[in-house]
Amino acid sequence: MAKAGFGKRHVPDEAPRGAADFAHLPTREAAIAAYIDRLPEGAAIGYKVLAEELPDYGQQACRSALDRLTRAGHLRRIRVQIAVEGSGLRWVTRTFFARTARDAAWWTRYIRYIRGVDAPGQPPAPDEVPSAEPEPGVPAARSEAYGVLAGLGSREPRLQLSEGECVALEPLVQEWLARGVGREQVGQVLVAGLPASVHSAGAFLRTRLENKMPPVPQPKKNKFREVEETIVAALEMCAFCDENESTTTLVDGVCVDCRADIDRDEANGATGDIPDTFLARPRQRTDVAAKVAGLRAAAGRPAVPGPRAGG
Structure with a gap:
């Protein structure tokens, strides 16, 4: 080398x-x-x-x-x-x-x-080729975090969320994913140990996402890292x-x-x-x-x- x-x-x-x-x-x-x-x-x-x-x-x-x-x-x-x-x-x-x-x-x-x-x-370098405009009526692609939230209702009816609630909670789930927690693991944490009744799924999940937020992973010491x-x-x-x-x-x-x-x-x-x-x-x-x-x-x-x- x-x-x-x-x-x-x-x-x-x-x-x-x-x-x-x-x-x-x-x-x-x-x-x-x-x-x-x-x-x-x-x-x-x-x-x-x-x-x-x-x-x-x-x-x-x-x-x-x-x-x-x-x-x-x-x-x-x-x-x-x-x-x-x-x-x-x-x-x-x-x-x-x-x-x-x-x-x-x-x-x-x-x-x-x-x-x-x-x-x-x-x-100067040539300008970037502009991306094509999306066709009318085609919904924008959703993030992985949004998909986690939107899928909770099928796993647990008490956690059925509206589109607005999914959008509002999306940044919190994105932070979980960024800290190394897998999509399936996030879902398991959110549906585990639910109370008998959940009056507001959005508020309940916001509290759980904030209180159980995993720590920021520390970088491993590696003398060969890029x-x-x-x-x-x-x-x-x-x-x-x-x-x-x-x-x-x-x-x-x-x-x-x-x-x-x-x-x-x-x-x-x-x-x-x-x-x-x-x-x-x-x-x-x-x-x-x-x-x-x-x-x-x-x-x-x-x-x-x-x-x-x-x-």
Whole structure:
């Protein structure tokens, strides 16, 4: 896992996982993409860490694979300035992973308006689309608290309430629910131990709700709890170095210098798989390549040759 606040993040609006999610990629890239996809948020997914975790590939091979995933629209590295509860402002670096490949325009919009906050100097975010007006005659949806009150009469005839009484008592029941008492438990408390006759159900329930109000739950002490944060700014970074869009030109998420280094390594054959004789343990031959080939066949796609072995 990366340091707190850093590491992998998912993008919104992702489709459910499917067998052919990465069938459009070469074998190595498909294997690494599938591995990253299953990592939890906050996991470290830099090429050096991946090389330590994936025994078949070295650092240069993992860097080359991440470059191709970035070009294909699955990855973007973003530098985010956040205001942290009790700690002031700080910058963190996060790598956002999209199971569904996104084009450059989508990533640009996402980075500019990540969590609804504009990066400095950018045009304002587009206005929210107004919600559709409800159709005439369709009643507004009622809250869970209102439902608890409205259902009391069917459980106990002495507690039959009018609509106005339900609305008046609704905030009290909402407070019970907010303090961690379940809907069914609230109902049980309200109908238990009733007197022989109830002259005013509304007044009786108000007294019971107020007198038996549960205490506010105390937060559990947990050193690993998520702290509250507010994003102040967001800048796209190169996937492999500390340059960002304010200091250099990025093309598909990678700066010119890093892209030149990767292209040179690939031309020299330095990004292939680790030779078998250098592996700490035997290579698992049967899983990744065969599985991806099967996915391609199932999707009606032609086979794609794997990466060239290093010299």
